[in-house]
Amino acid sequence: GNSVTQMEGPVTLSEEAFLTINCTYTATGYPSLFWYVQYPGEGLQLLLKATKADDKGSNKGFEATYRKETTSFHLEKGSVQVSDSAVYFCALMSGGSNYKLTFGKGTLLTVNP
Amino acid sequence: GAGVSQSPSNKVTEKGKDVELRCDPISGHTALYWYRQRLGQGLEFLIYFQGNSAPDKSGLPSDRFSAERTGESVSTLTIQRTQQEDSAVYLCASKASGSSNEKLFFGSGTQLSVL
Numbered sequence: 001g002n003s004v005t006q007m008e009g010p011v012t013l014s015e016e017a018f019l020t021i022n023c024t025y026t027a028t029g030y031p032s033l034f035w036y037v038q039y040p041g042e043g044l045q046l047l048l049k050a051t052k053a054d055d056k057g058s059n060k061g062f063e064a065t066y067r068k069e070t071t072s073f074h075l076e077k078g079s080v081q082v083s084d085s086a087v088y089f090c091a092l093m094s095g096g097s098n099y100k101l102t103f104g105k106g107t108l109l110t111v112n113p
Numbered sequence: 114g115a116g117v118s119q120s121p122s123n124k125v126t127e128k129g130k131d132v133e134l135r136c137d138p139i140s141g142h143t144a145l146y147w148y149r150q151r152l153g154q155g156l157e158f159l160i161y162f163q164g165n166s167a168p169d170k171s172g173l174p175s176d177r178f179s180a181e182r183t184g185e186s187v188s189t190l191t192i193q194r195t196q197q198e199d200s201a202v203y204l205c206a207s208k209a210s211g212s213s214n215e216k217l218f219f220g221s222g223t224q225l226s227v228l
Contacts, residue, residue, distance in 0.1 A: 004155065032215065034215050038219075041221065042221060043116065043117060043204070043206075043218065043219030043220050043221050043222070044204070044206075044217075044219040045218070045219070046215055046216060046217070049215055089155075089156070091215075093214060093215060098214055099144070099161060099163070099169075099214050100158050100161065100169070101156075101158070101215065101217070102155075102158075103148075103155040103156035104155050105153065105154055105155045106150075106155070
């Protein structure tokens, strides 16, 4: 079956620090990969996506590259801001179930000024 | 409304009682999902509605769980004879017809605590 493993949180950084949140996956076929973000008091929302190997998804300064050889989709940002404090979820959609997302546990990021 | 609305935001109940959770999707969204997140776990798919098609109930964990949706409107998730392991955040999401399958709009969830 499909599964997503992402690094345990919480992650605490100072403003302007470099961020990496690791994500690896197991899936049948060739999944599409996603990062979702949940800001305090809000619902999850799509942050970025990549649909095939070597694709790079990017949005709001965040990037993630679909690495088929390592089955990974690590989230990175070069310089985090206080406003990036949120919970980040890695997810995939695969194969015959093209509407069902499989999520990781989420990683809480706190950025201090 | 402007977004997906869920009610109540918090629910505390006693073991063995029934609970009903409500989701108001974005107007016009044909697809509706229920997920839950237990403490320390990822989001688990529960059920998927798409228009008037038969729902995908494959994620419902037991026959104590049921969900309804009439047309493209409100959905209710009912848990009968609640157990402590049902304690979780229950999330609803909706999606517009024709949009990419990952473009879900999530509500803020209902935190269910079973004592």
